[in-house]
Amino acid sequence: MKKILIPIDFTLNSFQTIDYVLDLFKDEACDFYILNTYTYNTNSLDAIQMLQVDDDWFEQPKQQSIRQLGTLVERYTLNLKYVNHRFYAVSECLSLLDAIKKCINTLSIDLIILTSKKENNIGKKTKNIVDKIRSCPVLLVPPHASACKKNNLTIASDFKEKINPLEINKFLNILENTNLQITILVLGKQNTLSANASDNLETILKSMQPLLRGPIQLHYAGTFYKLKDYARAHLDGIMCIVDKKPDVFRKIGLFHSNIFSTLKQLRANTVLTIHQ
Template sequence: MKNILLPTDFSENAWNAASYAVELFKNETCTFYVLNTYTPHIAHSRFMATNVSGDMMEDAARTQSEAGLANLISRMHTEFNNPQHRFTAVSSFSMLVDEVKAVIDEYAIDLVITGTKGASAIDEVFMGSNTVRIIKTVKKCPVLAVPQNFKFKTPDEVAFATDFNRFYTQSELRPLLDMAKTFNAVIRIVHVQQKITALTELQKFNLSMLRKYLKDVEHYVHTVSELNSISKTLEIFSNELDIHLLAMLHYQHSYMENLTREAVVKRIAFHTQIPLLVIPELGMSGSSHSKKEQSLSASE
């Protein structure tokens, strides 16, 4: 069983991401934890009556949050009605990112799926939205960011952007491998270079290990010249090869980190409308999912 976290603010953008999630896992047994956080605004004014209770405002916000979650889950059952899917509402008086981390720990979450806003949805991810805060903060499971207007397509063409400068562990690549095997997807490893040069010995070794991990998956290596920026290059690559999902590992000096630091002028051109799977740096510690498996096997 997969445990999927769906943060929501009850917008159409969040609904679209949740719809994508249930379509993505329509053939798998899943529990979806639908999370809404609320922090009621308490006005500070010398004209405000001193007996106005913050507790009353919190109660009203909680009621609104719980009602919104109930309506959303009811809509999920009505529109998708998948007997393999179970939904659990999580309403919390908390900051979103803090609660996302807490829920990941409490329910052994395997994947967070969230929406991105705006006409240039991926660009919005890199401009201080909740999504980028989640991406930067979550270290124990992948985050899948779904653009606002993206309608579900089976991800049978997946791009994995990397520079081969870092050794990958099998636990880090598990989300990519699972996706490829589930959807019989082709993995296109894309390496963006400012100037096409031969790989170093370290890069060659890391590439060979990557290919070893992907030995049971159809995959290809693409080396492409950087066009103005990494983001623009990946956008063009994704469009030309009809990529349905772009995956990256998030670690120091990675493409993902570089994308968040690119000049705004360069980022504006990054209008790709495909989901972005961000895999955190796990190292040898493994994912929460693998730890859960280890504890289960130890108890048997």
């Protein structure tokens, strides 16, 4: 069984994300873990007021989260769209990032699903998760996304650095029974690729081909700036971008990943982010 984690906030967008993911993985046996997190707002309470707070004050957010999750899981279970899908509720009194880390460790999660926003800017929580979760691929789903009968995954890179195929192959294994077309979009011109970039491209092609039913399509975008045009023309597919291994300045918080400037160009697309 593939284990997929879907954090939700009970908004319409998060429900649309669940429906999209179910259709995307319709041919796969999956356990879907629906995660909701809650915290206590203690900012307005002083020390004496905190001592006077009764148990009901602490229980209310917890019970509300559990109740809403229970209703949602029951609805998807009773109205089961695909018989190979199972649903579980996870309620945590943690920050979203810490709750996701806990689920990855305790449930052996294969893929994280996040609902992206309509706005140009990437949400702070989303940015934090993409930046800090490096042991599991993350799929960002925009509002109103819809799965096609023939799914396409486009891996976009300049291949100047070697791509670790582990997370890509992990995603391909989740879709092992799905008719998935793979496209490699090289952000450069074919006749100007360095020997190192050509070797890195060849390595990733050899790694993925045994996992696929059909051939891999290879396209050259010419420049990085053509990525946005390609993405706009392929809104029904999944774009895959690679987050480079963080250097010491990223680790201490002085800089953020360059992946976020790329994500802004792909905000209307479903995007798979993988990590070096």
